[in-house]
Amino acid sequence: MDESKTKENEGRSTRPPATILVIFGASGDLTSRKLIPGLCNLAEDDYLPENFIVIGSSRSKLSDDDFRAKVYEGVKKYSRRPISPAVWEKFAKRLHYQPCDGEKVGDVEALKGRMEALAAEQPGVRFNYVYYLAMAPQFFGPIASNLKEVGLIEPYAKGARQTSVVVEKPFGHDLESARELNTIIRQSLAEEQIYRIDHYLGKETVQNILVFRFANGIFEPLWNRKYVDHIQISVCEDIGIGTRAAYFDQNGILRDIVQNHVLQMLALLCIEPPNSLSDADSIRDEKAKVLRSIKRMTPEEVRANTVRAQYTKGTVGGEPAVGYLEENGVAPDSKTDSYVALKLEIDNWRWSGVPIYIRAGKRLPKRITEITIFFNKAPDSLFKGRQVGELEHNVLSIQVQPKEGMSLRISSKPPGPRMRVRPVEMDFTYDSSFGVASPEAYERLLLDVMKGDATLFTRNDEIEESWDLLAPIFKEWESSNPPPVYEYEAGTWGPVEADQLINSTKDSWRKL
Numbered sequence: 001m002d003e004s005k006t007k008e009n010e011g012r013s014t015r016p017p018a019t020i021l022v023i024f025g026a027s028g029d030l031t032s033r034k035l036i037p038g039l040c041n042l043a044e045d046d047y048l049p050e051n052f053i054v055i056g057s058s059r060s061k062l063s064d065d066d067f068r069a070k071v072y073e074g075v076k077k078y079s080r081r082p083i084s085p086a087v088w089e090k091f092a093k094r095l096h097y098q099p100c101d102g103e104k105v106g107d108v109e110a111l112k113g114r115m116e117a118l119a120a121e122q123p124g125v126r127f128n129y130v131y132y133l134a135m136a137p138q139f140f141g142p143i144a145s146n147l148k149e150v151g152l153i154e155p156y157a158k159g160a161r162q163t164s165v166v167v168e169k170p171f172g173h174d175l176e177s178a179r180e181l182n183t184i185i186r187q188s189l190a191e192e193q194i195y196r197i198d199h200y201l202g203k204e205t206v207q208n209i210l211v212f213r214f215a216n217g218i219f220e221p222l223w224n225r226k227y228v229d230h231i232q233i234s235v236c237e238d239i240g241i242g243t244r245a246a247y248f249d250q251n252g253i254l255r256d257i258v259q260n261h262v263l264q265m266l267a268l269l270c271i272e273p274p275n276s277l278s279d280a281d282s283i284r285d286e287k288a289k290v291l292r293s294i295k296r297m298t299p300e301e302v303r304a305n306t307v308r309a310q311y312t313k314g315t316v317g318g319e320p321a322v323g324y325l326e327e328n329g330v331a332p333d334s335k336t337d338s339y340v341a342l343k344l345e346i347d348n349w350r351w352s353g354v355p356i357y358i359r360a361g362k363r364l365p366k367r368i369t370e371i372t373i374f375f376n377k378a379p380d381s382l383f384k385g386r387q388v389g390e391l392e393h394n395v396l397s398i399q400v401q402p403k404e405g406m407s408l409r410i411s412s413k414p415p416g417p418r419m420r421v422r423p424v425e426m427d428f429t430y431d432s433s434f435g436v437a438s439p440e441a442y443e444r445l446l447l448d449v450m451k452g453d454a455t456l457f458t459r460n461d462e463i464e465e466s467w468d469l470l471a472p473i474f475k476e477w478e479s480s481n482p483p484p485v486y487e488y489e490a491g492t493w494g495p496v497e498a499d500q501l502i503n504s505t506k507d508s509w510r511k512l
């Protein structure tokens with residue numbers, strides 16, 4: 001089959017309706033690093049709407065051409081593949097800039113005028129509106145309220161113009177602030193109009209969890225407490241906190257990575273089969289149930305089942321790295337966690353009694369995100385006295401990044417006259433099986449929001465459940481007699497106490 005034709009057809013059938021996308025916070029990092037490069041990659045694949053207008057907006061006074069030049073630098077630097085000059089040229093014509101302080105209603109009126117003027121250049125087209133709030137959460141409420149006041153948010157109803165607002169994390173700092181934030185934005189928007197982004201849900205390997213579980217007959221029967229010994233999820237990063245101390249030191253890794261990315265991956269991994277894959281709430285209902293079923297810890301359990309730590313100076317990738325407390329902008333007596341290890345349990349019919357170990361940290365030896373399922377060991381009765389040693393777990397591992405793929409470890413007999421047992425890995429990588437690089441998470445998510453598909457966005461109840469389940473941990477960590485903040489040298493796999501946490505159950509962290 002002619003591949004270019006397939007791509008063309010695919011492009012047509014997945015194109016969203018006419019859209020005006022307004023990016024608030026357009027002079028910031030996210031716009032240059034992720035959003036505009038993501039849109040250009042969608043343009044490269046011919047996935048963008050036929051009628052499409054992008055308006056960047058922030059307080060800076062820029063002309064359309066200044067803005068185009070600025071973001072083009074980002075495209076050249078951060079796009080996952082080169083964008084051809086012809087695609088950029090066409091895309092740049094759709095790109096505009098409107099200075100706007102979203103907290104000032106007059107500015108938002110002017111933005112409305114600009115949107116209407118640009119839309120009028122394409123007579124007869126009704127545009128949907130997508131507002132991307134690439135900024136801190138304290139601005140979400142005022143911007144949404146001003147957009148509504150000037151008539152840029154239509155009520156959610158069948159047949160009405162689709163109006164969607166995308167909000168970035170952090171969605172709250174704890175349960176109470178997340179609820180407050182939600183109440184504020186719900187004054188201007190219906191839940192169906194709010195797209196809370198968690199970019200991990202846009203990663204190919206994370207979406208593949210659903211296909212893997214529900215499109216294969218052989219794994220689902222094993223996907224439960226009878227056959228699974230334990231689960232590990234690791235989100236390891238070699239980078240430190242860079243220039244983000246102001247944000248990170250107020251949050252820590254439990255809030256930055258676990259509350260959202262890790263719990264979302266865990267929820268997908270452990271859900272019951274949803275009613276449908278094509279209605280957003282079926283999957284989100286099931287994820288919310290998993291999050292609700294995760295056991296809330298008592299104060300004693302927080303001490304036994306959580307380990308937090310900070311990196312001290314060391315070497316990462318051959319380069320010297322300063323300690324967390326020496327990072328620019330970090331309070332010298334900070335107790336913020338740059339590493340966390342947890343043991344959780346989902347207290348439901350399918351998973352009760354299966355330990356789930358989670359670790360996430362900055363300044364570890366390398367960047368790797370992996371979800372691993374350890375199946376029960378086979379009994380070794382047939383191999384007794386044969387110097388085979390204890391049989392190992394069958395291990396299914398989903399590597400989310402950087403080497404996207406999966407592997408299954410099984411026991412095999414190595415060639416030779418003696419009966420021996422050795423583990424071997426059966427591998428699948430996206431690279432070698434599909435021969436194309438995966439799109440960036442933001443590409444898929446931007447496309448989905450334009451199509452009005454909220455499946456890969458987090459619903460409010462999921463957010464609240466995640467904060468609720470972490471609340472006892474924060475409470476204990478912030479108490480007058482808190483558990484210690486341990487140390488690990490930058491460039492190592494975390495503190496020894498994290499090894500003890502998992503060793504206490506005779507398991508150990510998977511070597512990454």
Ligand code: BG6
Nearest residue numbers: 169199237239256257261369401
């Ligand atoms: C972000 C966190 O949500 O995810 C960052 O705020 C982290 O601290 C990043 O570095 C990791 O994303 P990825 O896609 O590189 O794994």
